[in-house]
Amino acid sequence: MKFSTRLLIASSAFAAAFSLTHCKSGGGDTIKIGEFASLTGKEATFGTSSHEGTLLAIEELNAAGGVLGKKLELLTEDDQTKAGEPANAVNKLISKDGVVAILGEVASSRSLEAAPICQQNKIPMISPASTNPSVTKVGDHIFRVCFTDTFQGAALANFASGTLKAKKVAILTDVKSDYSKGLAKNFKEKFTAGGGQIGSELDFNGGDKDFKGQLTSIKDNAPDAIFLPGYYNDVALICIQAKQLGITAPIFGGDGWESESLLTIGKDAMNGNYFSTHCAVDQGTPEMAKFVEAYKKRFNGKTPDAMAVLGYDSALVLADAMKRSGTTESAALRKAVAETKDFAGASGKITLNEDRDALKALVFIKIENGAFKYTATVNP
Amino acid sequence: MHFLQQAINGLGLGAIYALIALGYTMVYGVLRFINFAHSDVLMLGAFTGLYAAPRIQKLCGAESVTGAILVFIVAAAVCALIGMTIERLAYRPLRNRPKLTVLITAIGVSLLIEFTGQNEKVFGSAPQAFPKLLSEKSIQMGSLLISSNDLITIVVTIVLLVAMWFIVQKTRMGTAMRAVSFNQQAAALMGVPVDRVISFTFGLGSALAAIAGILYAMKAPSIEPLMGVQPGLRAFVAAVLGGIGNLPGAVLGGVLLGLLETFAGGNEYLSTYRDAIAFGILILILLFKPAGLLGRATIEKV
Numbered sequence A: 001m002k003f004s005t006r007l008l009i010a011s012s013a014f015a016a017a018f019s020l021t022h023c024k025s026g027g028g029d030t031i032k033i034g035e036f037a038s039l040t041g042k043e044a045t046f047g048t049s050s051h052e053g054t055l056l057a058i059e060e061l062n063a064a065g066g067v068l069g070k071k072l073e074l075l076t077e078d079d080q081t082k083a084g085e086p087a088n089a090v091n092k093l094i095s096k097d098g099v100v101a102i103l104g105e106v107a108s109s110r111s112l113e114a115a116p117i118c119q120q121n122k123i124p125m126i127s128p129a130s131t132n133p134s135v136t137k138v139g140d141h142i143f144r145v146c147f148t149d150t151f152q153g154a155a156l157a158n159f160a161s162g163t164l165k166a167k168k169v170a171i172l173t174d175v176k177s178d179y180s181k182g183l184a185k186n187f188k189e190k191f192t193a194g195g196g197q198i199g200s201e202l203d204f205n206g207g208d209k210d211f212k213g214q215l216t217s218i219k220d221n222a223p224d225a226i227f228l229p230g231y232y233n234d235v236a237l238i239c240i241q242a243k244q245l246g247i248t249a250p251i252f253g254g255d256g257w258e259s260e261s262l263l264t265i266g267k268d269a270m271n272g273n274y275f276s277t278h279c280a281v282d283q284g285t286p287e288m289a290k291f292v293e294a295y296k297k298r299f300n301g302k303t304p305d306a307m308a309v310l311g312y313d314s315a316l317v318l319a320d321a322m323k324r325s326g327t328t329e330s331a332a333l334r335k336a337v338a339e340t341k342d343f344a345g346a347s348g349k350i351t352l353n354e355d356r357d358a359l360k361a362l363v364f365i366k367i368e369n370g371a372f373k374y375t376a377t378v379n380p
Numbered sequence B: 001m002h003f004l005q006q007a008i009n010g011l012g013l014g015a016i017y018a019l020i021a022l023g024y025t026m027v028y029g030v031l032r033f034i035n036f037a038h039s040d041v042l043m044l045g046a047f048t049g050l051y052a053a054p055r056i057q058k059l060c061g062a063e064s065v066t067g068a069i070l071v072f073i074v075a076a077a078v079c080a081l082i083g084m085t086i087e088r089l090a091y092r093p094l095r096n097r098p099k100l101t102v103l104i105t106a107i108g109v110s111l112l113i114e115f116t117g118q119n120e121k122v123f124g125s126a127p128q129a130f131p132k133l134l135s136e137k138s139i140q141m142g143s144l145l146i147s148s149n150d151l152i153t154i155v156v157t158i159v160l161l162v163a164m165w166f167i168v169q170k171t172r173m174g175t176a177m178r179a180v181s182f183n184q185q186a187a188a189l190m191g192v193p194v195d196r197v198i199s200f201t202f203g204l205g206s207a208l209a210a211i212a213g214i215l216y217a218m219k220a221p222s223i224e225p226l227m228g229v230q231p232g233l234r235a236f237v238a239a240v241l242g243g244i245g246n247l248p249g250a251v252l253g254g255v256l257l258g259l260l261e262t263f264a265g266g267n268e269y270l271s272t273y274r275d276a277i278a279f280g281i282l283i284l285i286l287l288f289k290p291a292g293l294l295g296r297a298t299i300e301k302v
Helices: A012-017 A044-063 A085-096 A108-120 A149-162 A178-193 A212-221 A232-244 A261-270 A286-298 A306-325 A330-338 B002-031 B038-060 B065-094 B099-118 B148-170 B172-182 B184-189 B194-219 B229-242 B247-265 B271-288
Strands: A004-008 A030-037 A071-078 A101-103 A125-127 A142-144 A168-174 A197-204 A225-227 A251-253 A274-277 A362-368 A371-378 B138-141 B144-147
Touching: A030 A044, A030 A085, A030 A306, A044 A071, A044 A286, A044 A306, A071 A085, A085 A101, A085 A108, A101 A306, A108 A125, A108 A142, A108 A178, A125 A306, A149 A178, A149 A225, A149 A251, A149 A274, A149 A362, A149 A371, A168 A178, A168 A212, A178 A197, A197 A212, A197 B271, A212 A232, A212 B002, A212 B247, A212 B271, A232 A251, A232 A261, A261 A362, A286 A306, A306 A330, B002 B038, B002 B144, B002 B148, B002 B172, B002 B194, B002 B229, B002 B247, B038 B065, B038 B099, B038 B194, B038 B229, B065 B099, B065 B194, B138 B148, B144 B148, B148 B172, B148 B194, B148 B247, B172 B184, B172 B194, B184 B194, B194 B229, B229 B247, B229 B271, B247 B271
Parallel strands: A030 A071, A030 A101, A101 A125, A125 A142, A168 A197, A168 A225, A225 A251, A251 A274
Antiparallel strands: A004 A071, A274 A362, A362 A371, B138 B144
8 A cells, every 4th residue: 555645734723823825825835845654564653653753843843934934845655664665755755746855764774775865866864763874874965863873782782781780691683674783783892892792693584473493592591681673563572482481681672662562562571671762751851841742732642752753853953954054955955954053852952973963862761560661861 | 401492482383384284285185276365364364363352352351261262263263254255256266267377366365365454444554462362371391481372372283183184084075075186077076066165175274274373473462464474485385395285294394394493593503594494495305305295196185
């Protein structure tokens, strides 16, 4: 199923605040922004969350009068969590719809697929949450508003040896995912450099349903903790089967765990495990509180996750660059995005470095009694 | 101990493959074609369980044994009907056409079910959490740990295998199935109701797929419309490995594949190549025994 929405937003709140004639700005007077996200499929909560965050940002910007005197028009394409689809989506957005910039994706493998196309067409692309270092290395038009796995891997290595007091860690990697492989590599480098020992290293294929072969082997090796850099759907199944095999060592991972589905599928098997992510909705900053309130109001009381926060920030960073450059012309816009400094996003202060990556803090979440609980913040 | 634990893990997985493979092999035995929609019937079985479980658990209490058995029966019945409907609508009109036509139709039916299921108004393509049918316990035997899930899977498979053997060898319908498998035209001339026999075969195979689907969903409680593709492919391979058309062969093939995958997955150097190794060994076996492990040219099929 091909899901595509064309959203010309004139929200009801806006209509109430301004006169109706003001609303009816013609189709040519909008700034088109493209978005590709995994709205359906295996990692549907990633795309749904980031899309809702982005949508909220665009609606708020339009309600406040738009950008450069024009309304923003968000064109969203669903890549169905499938390899091959991001390229189709981004090609269509650029060549058919003529968007001035692209927002997306959460998963690194899919961002890596779209990035060369954006780079080739000189269209700025901002990824909300792809953490694999190679994403922005594709070229000078590719940005992200999150940290990279070089930082996350190091933070997780410190967490394993510091908080978990683990001397021997087993690693279970998803060989189908660039994110998983990259994070595993960064973790391993830092953890072994700090004197830690890697017990056993095993692989699985994202989408597998049986992990008992790998887990039995890990159990035999008796590690102090298990590092599982995967996406939530696989992670939940792995934790369930680990529990069945009587594995008691804590399992921990990165921001790929961030999803409500982790708890609905994994249930009590998730308790006592940890993951790092971009931000926590209860971290207590005013920008975050404002975002959470607006999000809940817009999406029927739903609590946002980190992907929603980053989706929101990615759109705001883009709009901010448009305002600063005063144009949507590619070269000027690219330069303005690159110059983003101390921008107050919902997730925290965003400054893009020379590698076009954001330097941001990371938070650790513990899963307790079937709920996510914020435990600590690590600054870069 | 490590070896024994892995063997149990492999059996738990292989038993599910075996159940699915039985469906492939039975239909092949009777009709000489591969029903590619079989793996999607498995998925429909799991989704029937997803929708039926909360209603049944309301009546019988959560995680009760009666409730679980009822869920299995409901899913098996629904899928038997679906299987027979597919045969009636898609395969029967093509019975006297070249086998390739039916094969392509089977692929078409499979894709139709998969993509209809992915529609947001049907199941949607995002994985959904499968409810707990039974509380999970692990049985400790020395350093061995057997999860109740694996035990149930293995027991259910053995019971069904014995039941299948009984149906095929000892009942009138089974005799008719073997007759149709041996020679369809001659069987028809002898008064065997060929259409009914074929319909029954599809119903039986689909019921097994439904049960396998629920067992699979209990093992990995996150289900989606494409969940049947992977186990379906493996079970098809298992059926060929054991000798397609041969019932004990399907079970042997399934168990063997489950064991191979588990042992490869548990090896630090081989886990990346888990599927490649399992399928590589399969190619080797077929090179030396083209009819499969238990396949004997054309002596007895069903």
